[in-house]
Each structure stands twice: as C-alpha cells, then as structure tokens.
Amino acid sequence: MKIIPLSSGSSGNSYVIKKDDDVLLIEAGLAANDLKEKLWDNDLNLKNINNCIVSHLHLDHSKSAGFLTKRGVNVLMTQSAIEGIFKGGMRKDRVFYLEPNKTYRMDNFVVKPFDLSHDNIPTVGFLVMHKPSEELLFYASDTMYIAYKPQGVKYWLVEVNYQEKYLEEAIKEGRMTRENMRRIKRSHMSLKTAVEFFKAQDLSKTEEIWVLHLSDRNSNADEVKEKLQETTGKEVYIA
Amino acid sequence: MSTNLTEIKTQTVDAVENRIKELQNTGDIDLPEDYSVGNALKSAWLKLQEIKDKKKNPVLESCSRISIQNALFDTVVQGLSPAKDQVYFIAYGSTLTAMRSYFGNMALAKRVDDDIEDIWATIIYQGDEVEVEIKRGKRFVVSHKSKWGNQNDDKVAGVYATAAYSEDSGKPDKQVLMTLSECKKAWSQGNFNPNSDYQGPHDKFTAEMAKKTAINRLTKPIIKSSSDSYLFKKSLDRSDDLKTDNEVQQEIKENANGETITIDVEEEEPKQVESPKEEPKKESAEEIYDNFDKNSDEPF
Numbered sequence: 001m002k003i004i005p006l007s008s009g010s011s012g013n014s015y016v017i018k019k020d021d022d023v024l025l026i027e028a029g030l031a032a033n034d035l036k037e038k039l040w041d042n043d044l045n046l047k048n049i050n051n052c053i054v055s056h057l058h059l060d061h062s063k064s065a066g067f068l069t070k071r072g073v074n075v076l077m078t079q080s081a082i083e084g085i086f087k088g089g090m091r092k093d094r095v096f097y098l099e100p101n102k103t104y105r106m107d108n109f110v111v112k113p114f115d116l117s118h119d120n121i122p123t124v125g126f127l128v129m130h131k132p133s134e135e136l137l138f139y140a141s142d143t144m145y146i147a148y149k150p151q152g153v154k155y156w157l158v159e160v161n162y163q164e165k166y167l168e169e170a171i172k173e174g175r176m177t178r179e180n181m182r183r184i185k186r187s188h189m190s191l192k193t194a195v196e197f198f199k200a201q202d203l204s205k206t207e208e209i210w211v212l213h214l215s216d217r218n219s220n221a222d223e224v225k226e227k228l229q230e231t232t233g234k235e236v237y238i239a
Numbered sequence: 240m241s242t243n244l245t246e247i248k249t250q251t252v253d254a255v256e257n258r259i260k261e262l263q264n265t266g267d268i269d270l271p272e273d274y275s276v277g278n279a280l281k282s283a284w285l286k287l288q289e290i291k292d293k294k295k296n297p298v299l300e301s302c303s304r305i306s307i308q309n310a311l312f313d314t315v316v317q318g319l320s321p322a323k324d325q326v327y328f329i330a331y332g333s334t335l336t337a338m339r340s341y342f343g344n345m346a347l348a349k350r351v352d353d354d355i356e357d358i359w360a361t362i363i364y365q366g367d368e369v370e371v372e373i374k375r376g377k378r379f380v381v382s383h384k385s386k387w388g389n390q391n392d393d394k395v396a397g398v399y400a401t402a403a404y405s406e407d408s409g410k411p412d413k414q415v416l417m418t419l420s421e422c423k424k425a426w427s428q429g430n431f432n433p434n435s436d437y438q439g440p441h442d443k444f445t446a447e448m449a450k451k452t453a454i455n456r457l458t459k460p461i462i463k464s465s466s467d468s469y470l471f472k473k474s475l476d477r478s479d480d481l482k483t484d485n486e487v488q489q490e491i492k493e494n495a496n497g498e499t500i501t502i503d504v505e506e507e508e509p510k511q512v513e514s515p516k517e518e519p520k521k522e523s524a525e526e527i528y529d530n531f532d533k534n535s536d537e538p539f
Contacts, residue, residue, distance in 0.1 A: 076509055096509035103503040110502050117490070129502045136502075144487060145495040182483040193491055200496035 001135050001155055005239035006030060006038040008212050012060050015157060015212075015239065016044065017137060019130045022108040025052040025068075026126065026139055026157070028075065029060045032067040046071050051106040053077070053098075055116070055141060056123035057084035069094035076104060076111065080122045100124055108132055116143035119187040127153075136205075141212045144186055145193050151202050157210045157239070158197070160228075161188035162218035170218065184218070191224055198232050209236045244288070247299050251307045252284050258485055259315055271350065274318045282322035283311055292330035302335040305489065309482050310337040318350065319343045341451045344458035351462055354408035358458065360400040360450035364389035367396065371416065378416040395419050395445045400453035402461065415457040422449045425456075 004016040013029035016039075023044070030038060039045050046068075054062050054077035062085055065075050069091040076096045077085075098104060103112045108131050113124035125140035127150055140146050141159040162184060170176035189197075198209070209232060214221055221238045228236045259276050262268040270276065287307070290298045299307070310328055314337045319325040325343030329336055339347065345358050361383065363369055368384040380399050397418045404410040417425075426441050426448070441448045 074509075098509070099507075102507045103505065104509050105506040106509075110506060112500065112502050114500055117494075127500055127502060145491040147494045147496070148498045148500045149496055150500045178480055182480060185483055185487050193495070196491075197496050 001130060001133075001137060003137075003155060003157065003208065003210055003237075004042050004044075005210070005212075006035065006042070008239035009214065009216075010060050012063065013141065013213065014038070014064075015139075016042065016049075017109075017128065017130075018044075019108075019133055019135065022130060022132075023048045023050070024106065024109045024111075024128065025049050025073070026055075026128075027061045027141075028052055028054055028065040028068055029063050032064045035064050035067075046073070049073055051076070051109065053106075053111055053113075053126055053128075054081055055125065055139075056118060056121055057081040058121065058142070061142070065095075066090035074106060076106065076113075078113075078122050078124060098124065105131075114148055116140060117145060117147075118142045119144075119183065121187075142187065143189055145189065146197050149200060149202075152205045153201070153203075154205050155208050155210070156198075156201075156206065157212055158194060159189045159213040160191050160194045160211045160219065160224050161213050161215050163191045163220065163223065166218045166220070175217070188213070188215075191219065191227060195227060195231050198228065203232055203234060206232070206234050209234050210239050211236060212239045214238060244299070247304070247307075248284060250304050251311060252280050254489070255308055255311045255315065255485075256280055258312075258488070268316065270315070271318050274320075276315055278322070279315055279320055280311060282320070283314055283326075283328075286321050287328060290328055290330070298328065298330045298335055301333060302330050303333050305486055306334040306336070308485060308489070310335045312482060312485060313337040317343075317347060319346070341454050341458075344455055344462065348402065348458040348461040354404045354410055355402050355461070356405045357403045358400065358454060360398055360453045362395055362446045362449060363397040363399070364391060365394040365396045369397075374411075377414070379414050380416060392444070392446050395449055398422065398446075398449040398453045400450070400457040402457055413457060413461070415453050417449070417453050417456065419445075419449065422452050425452050 002018040004018060006014040006016060007030050008015070012031070012034065013027040014035060015026040017024040017026060028035070036046065039048075049068075050073060052065070052068050052073050052075045054065055054075060056062070056078060057080055062077070062081055065077065065081070065085050066089050069075050072094065074094050074096060076098045079097055082095055082097065096104075098113045100113050100115045103110060110129045110131055112127040114127065116123045116125050123142055125138070125143065125146065128137040128139065129135065135155070136150070136153045137155040137157065138150055138153045139157040141157070143159065146158070167176065167181050167184065171178060171181055209228060211224055211228065214224065225236050225238055256276060259268065263270065287299055288297070292298050292301050294301070314321060314326050317339070319339065323342060324340055325346055326337050327340055329338055348358060349355050363383065364385060366386065366389045368382075369380060370382040372379050372381045397416065399414055399416040402413040404412055
C-alpha cells in the first residue's frame, strides 16, 4: 500500500491510500480546488477515486464531501456528519451511513469504523483492509485516546496533536486561553498518549507509522518523530 | 471494609493522592507547608462514608467516581480540611461536589491575604446605637454601642463582618454590613423560605446564621480578587486545568489500548441516504457547523 498525505492538520485533512489501481480517500477536508491540485501534484485525479471515508463532521475533515458525491465518489460517513454536510448540498445516492463496529465493503477495500473520543462530537476511526492483498491499515485521528488493539496492522495512521510542554508554554506566554487548552486535551491526542498506545500494540507486521494532525504551535515534529521511532523501532513519517 | 469500599477508595482517594503527589513533584501545585494531603483525604474519606444523597443512598455508591475524585481534588487543591468542617460534600444527582463552608472561606481568605489578622462578625440588635459612615462608597460601622438587655436572638436587626488588617500593612479594614432583611433575602435563595411555618436553623439561631452569611459575603471577594502573585492562588486557578488533566488521564487509563478489533468476515451493505433526516439526531451537529468559522483558527 502506498500512503499519500495530501494535507494534514487543522487546515484540512485528506489522505490517499493506493494499492495497485485501487484508491481510497480517507477524509475530505480540503476545499475542492485544493483537493484537485494536490491530487494533480501526486499524479492522481478525481477519476482515480471511487470511494471516500470521513471520520466526523468538522470541516477540516469533511469540506469537500459534498463536492465529491457530485463527482460520483461514494462517501461513507457518520449520521451526524451527513446531517451537518447536507447544508452544503450533496448527491444523496452517493452518500452512505456508517455505524461503528460494522464492516463495509467499498470495492476492493473493506472498512470497519470504530468509535473515538473527540470531546462530544461523534467521531470514528477506521480499520481498513485491501481485500486482494489482505494488507491492514489503521487510521485514527481527532481523538483523546484510542481504545483498541488491532492485530497484524501493516500501516498506522495515527494523530499526535500536541506535546504537553508546548501547551504550558503557550499558556505562559498568553498565546492560548486555559479554556482552549482544556478543549484540546479533551479532543486530541498527546505524544505521551500516542507513545502508550504504540507500546501496547502488536507491531510485528508493521512497516510504516504515519503521524497525522500535528499542530505546528503545540508540538515539535522532530521530537515527535524521534520519540516514536525510539518507542516502536519502526520508520515514522510525519504527514 | 468490604471489597467494594476498598475498590472505591483505590479509585478515588488513592488515585487523587497519587495525582497530587505527581503534581507536587513536578512543581505544578504548591500546597501550604502546614497542610497534610494525607490527613485531609483520610478525613474526607471518613466523612464520605457517612454522607447520603437526597434519596438516602450512600453517595459513595450513587455518585460517579469522577465526581468524587473532583470533589476530593477541589478540597486538596484549595488546602481545605474536611476534619475542620472547612468543606462539606453535597450530591447533586450523581455528581458529588465539594462546597466551601464559612470556616473554609475564613481560612482561605487569611491564606490568600497574609495581612489579614482576624475575621469576625458582630450582631446588631434592636435598640443598639450604631453609627454608619459611607467610606469610599462602602457602608462602614464607625461606632456601635449595645446594652446587655438588647441581646435577644429574636431581635436581631443586622450584622457586620470585619476583616482586620495588621497595622504594618497600612491597609484599611474591610467590612460588610447587612440588615436582617438583606440576610433573609440571601437565605431565601436557599432552602430557607421566609414565608413558611417551618422552624429551620435560620429561625432558631438567627444571630449565628446571620454571622455566617456576613462572613461569607466578606471573604468571597477577598478570595476571588486576590492577586495572582500568591503561589497558592495560582493553584486555585489551575484547579480547572487539573480537573481536566485528571479526567483525561483517568479515562485513558481505564479505556485505552485494550479492546480487540478485527475485520469481520460478514460485510454490511452500506445504507444509502435517500433524504436528509427532518431533525438532526444530535443537536450539536448543525450548531458546530454554523459556528465553525468563529473557531476556525484552532485545531479540530
């Protein structure tokens, strides 16, 4: 599988998963024009994409979901995301409800959504299998922590949003309100939590670990990469 | 102690004690030197075993573990002693809260403001000679003469509470003066109903209750407006942060990284959306969508 991050972070999230000719788009958080441009940069275009999965309704994950349906892409997402996005307009026959803990087939991909903890916004992560190759990918972003322990995962795409020391610094320098800090802590994953997560996982089949949704202000990419490589002994990429 | 109680104690008292120790080690919290976290938690634990909620169920069973933790946290972070009745615990539904008593308010006011030497309240009885001046916009009793015969609990006319500052500090004393009807208005916000026939503590011990009310009214602004320079005040400010940290850590500890998950052999046919639902299921969905722009510079 090839993982192509088109964009990651609070300005927009979109990741392409490619195996042979099969392409799955995880998240539709880029504006339509930006999405097209980023696909172009990676020698892809909208015609390559048949399926998209969206984790929750926040715009940095769902901005172009409506646009994609109008271009004939099947979009699978939670009920609350659909209700939020209907305002922007979408083609109804291309939108599909997902329920956590059920397994859905999307062409050559099989997707199992599971619950995450993103303040009180219904949010899911995905366990994705490319059926012909049986390769497993685990995706979880925008969550305080991950409750799960999947086996045999080859690719991990996991959020690390902040490091506590940088939040403290931001508070001290008055760049952030305490209220904001509390909200971030309730809805995003810290490096510390991510380290504990990977310590608990079976990494025997793991090839790549991708760090998503890193905040420039509240974390240091080099430190995060180094710490996770040290913990897992695997190659870590920052999306 | 039954196993159940032991378990509750581990999850509440011991968890909070450990967390406080961690925070003390990292320097995130400064407690007064003469304050013993262990003693405070022990006496809180003894009290909690006795306390019942409205439906007469023990609060240790009916209240959530998180709320018990938070109540204990609030107590310790403010440096309050349950044994000295500086704090009392009340259950609102399944949420346990720690409320500062007037003893707690007095102790805390003295702690946040070193220059306060003493705090007390004086009752004014009908027939007393009282001279009131308006000093810097505040009512202030400049002279008060009472006769022994006036001291009658049924004839309370008013009350004033005084915080006396040391002469060295050069600060003027602070005072709160309340008439009895002002006290009664304050009480009517609570369970005391001035029009009912029920003889509650406010009727039976009017003078003592009036003193408490005046002292609370005097000390609250001292506590809430104290300067940030005081170390302990900082930890008061931080108590909300600590609560969040505590909740986050606890939830992660209890739930993270354990559940197995696999791709099922049987696949579901994805359900197509035919039409939007009339009413959003969760009220938050549309609001968040509407409000997104306002908060858009922060990570979601």
